[in-house]
Amino acid sequence: MNAFLAAPTRHTILLSGCAVLALLSAPVHALEGASVSLGTIFIDTARDGSDDDETIVADQVTSGSGLPSDIMDSSASISVITSKEIAQRGAQTTEQILQYSAGISTDYYGRDDRYDYFKIRGYDATTYRDGMLIGDAFGGVREEPFAFDRVEVLKGANSTSFGVGDPGGAVNFITKSPTGERLRQIYGTVGSFNHKELGFDLGDTFAGNSDLSWRLTGKMQDSEAETDESTDDETFIMGGLAWRPSDRTTVSLVYDYLYRDGYPNSSGYPATGDDFDRDLFLGEPDFNYLDTDRHTLTFKLEHDFGNGLEFGSTARYTKGTGGFGYVFLGAVTSEEDETVSRYYFANDADFENFVVDAHLLYETTFGTLSSRTMGGVEYRDNHRENTLWYTRAADIRWSDPVYTGGLDLDATAPYQDTTTDTQVASFYLQQEFAWDRLIVQGGLRRDWIDNSITDNLTDVTTEADDVEDTLRLGLTYRINPNLSLFGSYAESVVPASLGEEPERGKQYEVGVKYRPDGFRGLLTASVYDLTKYNETVTNADTLLDEVRGESRVRGIDLEAKAELTEQFSFTAAYTYLESEILESDNGSNNGNELGSTPQHSGSIWTNYVMPGQGSLGDLNLGLGVRYTGEYWRSDANTGKTDAAWLWDAAIGYDIAENTQMRLNVTNLLDEKHIAQGGYSTDYYNAGREISLTLNHSW
Incomplete structure (x- = not known):
């Protein structure tokens, strides 16, 4: 614990945060004595979670114990990024959405855009959509943030709540769906690297007071990328219908389609110590693609029987293809001739997934004791064929590259071709008791996991069956309406490669949450100890599994979100992690720290609205800074990435009523560092990007 309190980097972060606050509060002091009103203190009493487009401070959460609840009552650390916060920062990717939250590290693979790269508390995160499993962020499809109303981050093990997942935590995307209210929004964006984008979000009922409503959301993007010979194009469309025959029943159907035509990797830069231009491309123009073509259909039914009994069910079917092909660098072959070796690497995948969940929620009271019970079943059937x-x-030659052409995959033998089929049947039970100021939460889950892998090169099939139980216990004590103490024990489980024991994790956590009366805000602090057993990790360069064994992470998370006035708001976060590999495959990494896991990280984003006068509209100013401490590039702890400070900024101006122009800049100072290195190749972090957006609603 002394190491936590003595960390000098934290003091640096806090001092820098104070400087940012002072900088953005300067307009307030400038207005002293003038006739401009700075607005009243913001006090909100409607804590129903329905105003995510009006506030950065969420009160309700669907994650946590698995039961929807007030964040103050949940015995877990939770970060909610609302639609307003996403818009304030102009976040365009999942990594950008998450990078101002405590306990989360992003951008550790530089400009590798194959996947969403982020870890929670030192471990790869599992992603969910409306509480139903999508899969690992690493190795999965990059999600389109415009599809979601909010993003919920649950820190720590959560298999009891949602099913298989890593112990570090989970990200739950909440899908935009028909609300029955009129919605009209369109926008256009231009930016760096010839970026052009159009988007819309429309919704309404079919007639005046009709019980049928609809919503249509989409975007089209045509863009190049920071590295030469690279594109970043996308088409996304989502349509939904909802039927509400009464205030107790909702039936909805949502279809979405995602197509990406991007680039997988910057190809890297020779590890010579030279400072190369970011746009240098040493791959092959004819072999540099990242394709995603995915269809998803979701059906949802909710019904309130009355007397405290509710039923809910969701079914989702997903089918698609994906793949990439690129050339990455190997070792330098001649310093004198300035030449470096290269390798073709390609992946082709077909996937088809089905998941269905059904549950009952019963709420009742026994005198002064309140009870909520949720019991449910879930079934998942995942199919994937993967070729490498x-x-x-x-x-x-890096000083004068001459390209030689792509690779004909049809004429090249793959080194791996597998078909994986996984079926998981689950039963879960969540229970909550609340008495006076004390809230007790518990959960049990059993997963029956059937897994088979067929090696299509040898026509050999390997099968395995597992039955895994997970437990969660949590306790919250409401000291007063504004202050909560909480503690929890939680377990996780993830099926590993066949022949290996399932990966299991456990976490102990204690913390405190404070929600003030004088302004809308939420402050959270927690201390945790989590361990992962039977661990298998995927090598990002080869996509092959490697046994790590056992590892542990201990840490502190601090996070604050606040709207001090109607004009001024901020979000701040700090994390300290101590990671250690306890057991590795041959013992060579025992005692090392986890790769891509900084000990210190922190951030602060401030937003100030300068009210307009007369014909002048409101001016919205945002400024943020992110700090990532040094970290080892691999579990072998043979090379470190330097600590880095990165600044982001945003300026918005209300041109007219319901029309706003917004300028966003990420990596404002164009800070440059090696985010990842390996196999004699370096990868830089993303450089400065500028975007200008015109948004209109009516």
């Missing part, structure tokens, strides 16, 4: 190619490419 890897072969030598011609060397290239």
